[in-house]
Amino acid sequence: MKKIILLGYMGCGKSTIANRLSKITEIPFVDLDKSIEEKTNLTINEIFEQQGEIYFRKLEREVLIDLINASGDMIIGLGGGTPCYANNHELLKGENIVSIYLKATVDTLFERLVSNKSKRPLIANKTDDEMKEFIAKHLFDRSFYYNQAQYKLAIDGKSKDETTQDILDILA
Ligand SMILES: Nc1ncnc2c1ncn2[C@@H]1O[C@H](COP(=O)(O)OP(=O)(O)O)[C@@H](O)[C@H]1O
Ligand SMILES: O=C(O)C1=C[C@@H](OP(=O)(O)O)[C@@H](O)[C@H](O)C1
Numbered sequence: 760m761k762k763i764i765l766l767g768y769m770g771c772g773k774s775t776i777a778n779r780l781s782k783i784t785e786i787p788f789v790d791l792d793k794s795i796e797e798k799t800n801l802t803i804n805e806i807f808e809q810q811g812e813i814y815f816r817k818l819e820r821e822v823l824i825d826l827i828n829a830s831g832d833m834i835i836g837l838g839g840g841t842p843c844y845a846n847n848h849e850l851l852k853g854e855n856i857v858s859i860y861l862k863a864t865v866d867t868l869f870e871r872l873v874s875n876k877s878k879r880p881l882i883a884n885k886t887d888d889e890m891k892e893f894i895a896k897h898l899f900d901r902s903f904y905y906n907q908a909q910y911k912l913a914i915d916g917k918s919k920d921e922t923t924q925d926i927l928d929i930l931a
């Protein structure tokens with residue numbers, strides 16, 4: 760029951776790459792945010808708006824634990840904040856877990872997020888300038904947790920196919 764876990768900042772490609780990886784390996788993919796949405800019947804935006812971030816972080820940990828303990832192999836795409844709260848990073852050090860940090864620079868993340876922020880409540884209402892500064896500070900704060908991953912993969916300038924292949928090489 761191997762769990763392949765992708766982590767990293769919003770926009771680094773966890774959901775996109777995990778999905779591709781799943782198609783190639785035929786290992787089922789579960790996106791943590793999607794599981795939370797299904798469990799609550801609310802979107803991530805609605806959870807943040809109606810219940811607040813602390814409630815979201817509680818749910819996020821519960822669902823993460825359920826997925827890690829589920830039977831069978833699985834590729835799990837975390838949310839950007841998942842390893843950074845409630846000691847969740849310790850859960851990623853389990854025996855049957857391969858954790859991979861998709862590491863990107865602020866410029867790459869900004870480029871991807873600038874046109875893709877509406878479903879991400881932490882940045883949805885920021886101007887472009889505010890967002891760049893926010894990403895820089897936030898990424899710095901979170902890097903401690905991201906860097907505890909078993910593997911760190913630099914993804915700047917890589918296509919989706921290249922990043923997917925790099926992960927297949929790690930898993931080989
Ligand atoms: N080379 C690339 N690798 C991964 N995603 C890319 C790449 N180029 C553009 N993108 C886009 O960046 C966005 C990444 O978003 P997503 O997969 O939701 O990231 P995350 O789940 O880490 O927040 C997607 O819209 C994806 O199509
Ligand atoms: O970085 C974060 O704290 C968050 C990242 C999001 O996931 P993605 O990284 O898939 O966008 C989602 O879990 C929520 O909006 C909070």
Ligand SMILES: [Mg+2]
Binds near residue numbers: 773790792836838
């Ligand atoms: Mg995602």
